[in-house]
Amino acid sequence: MCGIVGAVAERNIANILLEGLKRLEYRGYDSAGLTVIRDGxxxxxxxxxxxxxxxxAVAINPEFFDGHIGIAHTRWATHGEPAQRNAHPHVSGKIAVVHNGIVENYAELKEELIAKGYEFTSQTDTEVVAHLINDLYKDTPDLLEAVRAVIPLLHGAFALGIVHVDSPEELITVRLGSPLVIGVGIGENFIASDQLALLPVTNRFMYLEEGDIAKLTRNSITIYADGVEVSRKIHEIDAKQHNADKGEFKHYMLKEIYEQPDAVARTIEMAIDNGVTSKLREDFLQRHETQLAGIRNIQVIACGTSYHAGMVAKYWFENLTRLPCSVEVASEFRYRNPxxxxxxxxxxxxxxxxxxxTLSALRDTQKQTPVGLVSLALCNVPTSSLVRETDxxxxTLAGPEIGxxxxxxxxxxLAALMLxxxxIGVTxxxxxxxxxxxxxxxxxxLPGQLFASLHLDAAIKTMSESFEDKKSCLFLGRGLQFPIALEGALKLKEISYxxxxxxxxxxxxxxxLALVDKDMPIVVLAPKDSMFDKLKANMQEVHARHGELFIFASESSKMVAEDRMHVVYVPDVCETLAPxxxxxxxxxxSYHVAVMRGTDVDQPRNLAKSVTVE
Structure with a gap:
């Protein structure tokens, strides 16, 4: 959600900034901008x-942006409509600022700044930050010190990139509640919301911690925490593993669907040696066995698709280990005094x-300090805040996911949760x-079964033609398939609208059932499991009311297509892993329906990949 890129270098950095923004497009945005310092x-x-x-637009007058220090941004609207005046960077005097996050007390600060004579040209909370730094800089003509003085005045979550004409060799950055990384180069240094943005120029990164303020020059990186200089470890990553392109596929989403057999295989291999089916690998979570041995209750906290994964895990935990498991949406959990x-x-x-x-819910939970609390991050980014703040x-070894x-x-x-x-069950x-x-x-x-399920693509594409002009749809499942019904509905609404x-x-x-009529498609997940007979009765209730059924059924179910009842056969799989x-x-x-309707599959409207604001 929003994206920051910044650079200070010996070479022209305009193209680096623009390429970085392109690589952050997956995060979701509605406008983009950059500022470069040139000739004062x-x-x-x-x-x-x-x-x-x-x-x-930059290509019209490229000489204006031929500079050695600058910041750039993709914006996802929170305060103010998508419009040029609301796009970042925001400028006050000789200062330019880019910002991810939300300044919760911006309205009060804005009133104070207006009283001092500052004029606002945007509806954003970010412009307040630019004016505040400019105001304090008048009394503290040191950019880093001015930024330090502003931070305590801001309430909320933010990552900032700041440049000043009078300090043409300094890029200041702040991280508090929103992700930010520093890219380490030779004679050049960078900032970004995601290391993916900087992989064309470096594979060495520092990950800022909560509250860090840093000053970057071409040849130095100085980081402060609570006013004290600190060091942050440099991590080198394999750029090939983190680079992502569409290859032969039309969309990232389709490519990532087809990558699932390999991704799930990699994840499973964390815990199971190939061909060994009698035990888990000894090194799988081995150093945490003492913590896991004392667990008597499971609490899952997540949002969106991750929440649906947690719902499946609830069935697994309670059925296989008899440990009670609760699953909650993070945005509700954190506010109900759980x-x-x-x-x-x-x-x-x-x-x-x-x-x-999810991060806020975790932190609130840790403040309660219950006896024996153990926190676990299930995550695809090993350098993320969530990973650093859990035990x-x-x-999940999915590799980069752009869609x-x-x-x-x-x-x-799901594979990692089963592991x-x-x-825990073995321990x-x-x-x-x-x-x-x-x-x-x-x-x-599983990998082989997932690969076989991809062979259904042509049949599903044909099925999807019946959805092109529909307004609404229901997904039905029972037992372990209920969360997948929720996930299927989420996918369809996300990308096809x-x-x-x-x-x-x-x-x-x-x-x-009151919604069912001839214009309402009903998608049913129907593996031949312990709930299959009851599910068939539910399907008959729909069919009797002239609803049109689109059924994904296991091959062994022997379901037969008939009028207003379409069947695609899914490879047989054990009930536990069927989700x-x-x-x-x-x-x-969902993919094929979205393509037929002409929507933006990889970057659907109003949505962001990484939701870093409340």
Whole structure:
């Protein structure tokens, strides 16, 4: 959500800034801008819409942006509509600022600044920051000190990049509640919201911690915490593993759907040696066994797709280990004064590890200090805030996911959660060897079953033609498939803009059945499991009311297509792991419907990949 790029270098940095913004497009945005210092002046360009519009505008007068220090930004509107005047960077005097996050007390600060004679040209909270720094700089003609003095005045969450014409060799950055990394070069240094933005120019990164303020020059990086200079470790990453392009695929989302067999295989291999189905690897979470042995309750906190993964995990934990498990949306959990009981494992699930509500919920939980509290981050980004602030890190090895609608991050979350369930079950002797061996064997079959499910693509594309002109849709599932129904509905609404709802099929008679008519498609997840017969009765309730059913059924179900009842056969899979395999058909359905409707599949309107504001 929003993206920052900044650079101070010996070479022209305009193209570096623009390329960085392009690589941050996946985060979601509505406008883009950059400012470069050249010949003692700030040169700024801002455009509404795609980064390409900014690239084209800069190309009209490229000499204005031929500078060695600058900042750039993609904005996702919070305060003020998407408009050029609201786009970043914001300028006050000789100072330019880019900002991710929200300044909660900006209205009061704005009134004070107006009283001092400052004029505002935007509706944003960020312009307040620019004017405040400018105001304090008059009495403290040192950019770093002026920024330090401003930070305590700001309430909320923010990452900042700041430059000043009078300090043409200094780039100041602040991290408090929003992600920010420093890219380390030779004779040049960079900042960005995500290391992905900087991979063309460096693979060495420092990860700022909460409250850090840093000053970057071409040849130095100085970081302060609570006014004291500190050091932050430099991490080198394999740029090849983190680079992502669409390759032969039309969209990132489709590419990422097709990457799921390999991504899930990598995740499973964390805990299972290939061909060994009798036990978990000894080194899997080995150093955390003492902590896991004392767990008596599971609390999952997550948002969106990650919340649906947690819902599946609830079934698994309670069925396989008999440990009670609660799953809550982070934005609700953090505000209802929840009770976290002693000896709880708090699992925070986030693809990015920077989800603002999930991070805040974690911090609030840690303040309660219940006895035996253990926190675990299930995350795809090992350098994220969530990972750094929890006791245990369980990675999902999905690789970079660019499409806003999560696909491989979701299925790898499910795979990792199953591994965690098994680890706790074994550690606490809650899962016997026979069941463990069975599930380990089924896990090793998963990549092949996911690959087989991709062969349904053509049939699902044909099915999707029936959705092109629809306004609403229902997804139905029972038991372990209920969370997948929720996830399928979320995917469809995210990228096709069709209103969709997921329901437990047993709830049909309690309200949703009133919506069923010939124009309402009903998607049903129907593996031949312990709930299959009851689900068939629910389908008959829909069919009898002239609803049109689109059924994903296991091959062994022997369901037969008939009038207003379409069937696509999904490879047979064990009931416990079926949610992972059945995720693929609903992803493909949503994808093809979105393509037919002509929406922006990878960057759907109003949405962001990493939700770093409340």
């Amino acid at each position: 002046e700030l040169h700024r360009e801002r455009q509404v819409g795609k980064v390409q519009a900014l690239v084209d 009770v976290v009981v002693d000896n709880s494992l708090v699992i925070c699930i986030s693809q990015s590890g920077e989800t603002a509500d 245990i890190f369980l990675p 806003v609608a999560s696909t491989k991050a979701f299925t790898t979350q 965690l369930v098994l680890k 606490q002797s809650r899962i016997d060897n026979e069941r463990l061996t069975t599930l380990l064997g089924e896990l090793q079959k 069709i209103h969709a709802e997921g329901y437990a099929a047993g709830e049909l008679k309690h309200g949703p 992972i395999v059945y995720s693929v058909p609903v992803q493909l359905l």
